[in-house]
Amino acid sequence: MAVKRIGILTSGGDCAGLNAALRAVVHRAIRTYGWRVFGIRDGSMGLMTRPLNYVEFDLSLVTGDMLRLGGTILGTVNKGDPFHYPMPDGSFRDRSAEFVEGYRELGIEALVVIGGDGSMRILNQLCRLGGIPMVGIPKTIDNDVAQTDYAIGFPTALDVAGEAIDRLAPTAASHHRVMILEVMGRDVGHIAINAGVAGGADVILIPEIPYSLDGIAARIAAVRAEGRNHALLVVAEGCKTESGEPVSTIQAGGEVRYGGIGHYLAAKLAELVQAETRVTVLGHVQRGGMPSMRDRVVASAFGVHAVDLIAAGKLGRMVAWQHGQVGDVPLSDVAGITRAVDPYGPLAQTARGLGIYIGELPVG
CATH class of the missing domain: 3.40.50.460 (Phosphofructokinase domain)
Incomplete structure (x- = not known):
């Protein structure tokens, strides 16, 4: 699968380590494969907004300083399900088609989604609706994403x-x-x-x-x-x-x-x-601030492996940390499933x- 343009977005609540994952995706995609990488702003909203809200990354935008930044430079949303989107008049509307149209307008050929269990469920549904090749990266301070020992944000x-x-x-x-x-x-x-x-x-x-x-x-x-x-x-x-x-x-x-x-x-x-x-x-003190060393390592490993999955044509999967190493699992085994204690x-x-x-x- 000769993918040349990929998109990446962060969805759900913010946490430490997101920027480290973004950086790793961009470095691997550009340095190893020569691809173009488009960062979609504010989660799914970036593809639902007209004009589209995105930035094209180059290596000058993803320096080592990103490893130390909390939050996400792309912005994120943790409300507004595109399938049941709240409108200003109090009604709800299905805006999923706008997401798919935005993806096609941007001309990307695969999407990397960094999100928790709820985001994985919704984005997986959106991507299946539009036939969009997707790879997931787990993040949540709650560490409740199934099939992975660690999610980005939990160590910090x-x-x-x-x-x-x-x-x-x-x-x-x-x-x-x-x-x-x-x-939390x-x-x-x-x-x-x-x-x-x-x-x-x-x-x-x-x-x-x-x-x-x-x-x-x-x-x-x-x-x-x-x-x-x-x-x-x-x-x-x-x-x-x-x-x-x-x-x-x-x-x-x-x-x-x-x-x-x-x-x-x-x-x-x-x-x-x-x-x-x-x-x-x-409270939110647990979400912000400089990522721990462990978070930076996990996030970097996740980002590199996510790009390698796309290159290998292994789509519809989520990267995971299992038994001390990075692997991947089917999104169907993860989306909407909570990993409890x-x-x-x-x-x-x-x-x-x-x-x-x-x-x-x-x-x-």
Whole structure:
């Protein structure tokens, strides 16, 4: 397949490492294959806008400085499904044909999509509709894309959460407090359980495992009995109350946003364990800033492999990090599938082995 012009876009929430992936795609495509590379601005919107919104990359635009930049120089969108696009008058319209027409107008012959599980699902549908050859690169701080051990953005987000725990611990000890750190992750607990184990948390709560306030209180009591005057609790934003009620807020336009479980727990535990509690909500701090070295390496490897897949005619696939090396899997095995924390997996077993309370699995 003699591809000469390829497009690349970033879709969904931003994260660290996106620019490193962009840089790798451009370097591999131009240096190795002599192709032209077009960066599509603002995700799918760049092909739905008239005139088209894009930039043609050359090597002068993708220097080493890009490795250190957070966010994405192309811009991104995490709302506005082209199949069900919200219009100013409150109605919805199918704009998928505009995306396909934009792709054809630009004259590109394959599309590299950097996105999470939701973006993979929508962009895969769009590309199948238009017969567009697509290769996916996984990115999300939540690390919930199926079939890959790492997604771009997760290593940096984890480092930020770990640093926060390290900074909260001495304050907790100084003031004899229960410190609660609320981290991102949406419906999965990869950030919370990894950061909690690495940071020495006493309690880790994730959406995949139910918990009880009495269980948390018992762990804090055990910490006190061991002679320690403080405790650290890490909770994923997607956790519900102990009775299963979601904790979230409704934004303008009806959009539901996660957040608030940390303050809910603080209020409950202050009374239950008779301790001073404080809450830190990291929020979007986990998305921004300079990418970690690990993120830069993963993103660079993903970008190179994505271009090689196109060159080999292996399309309709997503690059993946598996068993310590870069490979690829069919997009059909990934799109719309969420990779959750295994409640019985090695990381959960490690936490239990360390005496960390991570909730209560059903018996039997």
